[in-house]
Each structure stands twice: as C-alpha cells, then as structure tokens.
Amino acid sequence: xPTLRKVLLVTAAVATLTVAGASxxxxxxxxxxxxxxxxxxxxFTSLGEVFHVFDQVADGHSAVALYWLPDGxxxxxxxxxxxxxxxxxxxxxxxxxxWITYRVCLGEGGPKQVMLETxxxxxxxxx
Numbered sequence: 001x002p003t004l005r006k007v008l009l010v011t012a013a014v015a016t017l018t019v020a021g022a023s024x025x026x027x028x029x030x031x032x033x034x035x036x037x038x039x040x041x042x043x044f045t046s047l048g049e050v051f052h053v054f055d056q057v058a059d060g061h062s063a064v065a066l067y068w069l070p071d072g073x074x075x076x077x078x079x080x081x082x083x084x085x086x087x088x089x090x091x092x093x094x095x096x097x098x099w100i101t102y103r104v105c106l107g108e109g110g111p112k113q114v115m116l117e118t119x120x121x122x123x124x125x126x127x
Contacts, residue, residue: 031104031120039063040118042078042104044125049092051078053104058084062109066119067102069094074101081109094127101125 028045032038040063041054055063062081068074080088094100105119 029123029125031102031123033063033104033106033118033120035106035118040080040104040106042102042120044100044102046125046127049094049100049127051090051092051102053078053080053088053090055080055082055084055086059106061106061115061118063104064107064114065090065102065104066114067100069100070098077112077114079107079109079112092127096127098127099124100127 028043030041030043033040035057037057039055039057039059039061041056042063042065043052043054044050045052051065051067053063053065055061062079064080065078066075067078068076078088078090080086082088092100101122101124103120103122105114105116107114
C-alpha cells in the first residue's frame with residue numbers, strides 16, 4: 001500500500017508536468033482576417049518559432065502576416081500569394097522567451113499592398 005508521502009510526491013510531480021506542458025503549449029496562437037470566412041490565417045508555433053500563413057478563400061487576394069520584434073523592427077511581412085488552399089512557412093530564429101507581436105491581413109500580392117481594413121487584431125506570443 002503506498003504511503004501518503006509517496007502519493008503526495010507523485011501528485012505534485014504530475015501537477016508540475018501538467019503546468020509545464022500547458023505553459024509551452026499555451027504560447028501557440030492563431031489569427032484570422034476580420035472577414036467572416038477567415039480568408040487569411042496565420043499561426044505561430046513557439047517551439048521552433050514557425051509561422052504558417054494560409055490563403056483560405058479564392059478571392060484574388062493574398063494572405064500576409066505582419067510581425068514586430070522586441071528590438072523595434074517591424075513590420076516584417078510574410079506573403080502568401082500562392083492562391084486558395086496554400087500555406088507559406090517562415091522559420092524564424094528568436095531567442096527563447098522573447099516576444100513577437102503579429103496580425104494577419106489580406107493584400108495585393110503584385111504591388112505588395114496590405115489592405116489594412118482586413119487585418120486581425122494584433123496578438124503577442126513568445127518564443
């Protein structure tokens with residue numbers, strides 16, 4: 001029969017692992033353009049600092065993620081001009097624990113003109 005001390009130690013260890021796992025997973029995020037169809041979507045995965053920019057509607061527009069870094073740089077843009085159903089991946093190199101703020105918009109891929117009225121609210125995530 002396990003002692004009370006062993007049960008408490010195992011419970012504490014499981015709780016610690018659960019909180020540690022949740023904190024790293026909670027850092028992953030996603031944003032959609034303001035239209036009801038979510039024509040453009042961007043996701044950020046903290047582990048590896050990876051962006052995906054999805055074009056999800058055949059509307060003739062590109063999806064574009066704009067991001068800012070703690071050093072004051074930005075907006076840097078990641079364009080997906082490949083059409084409906086496509087995904088563009090950008091692998092960033094950020095120091096662990098640093099923040100990144102981004103939003104996703106639609107744009108005109110040829111002239112690289114962002115349609116600001118389509119942009120999502122900004123979100124801040126962490127590497």
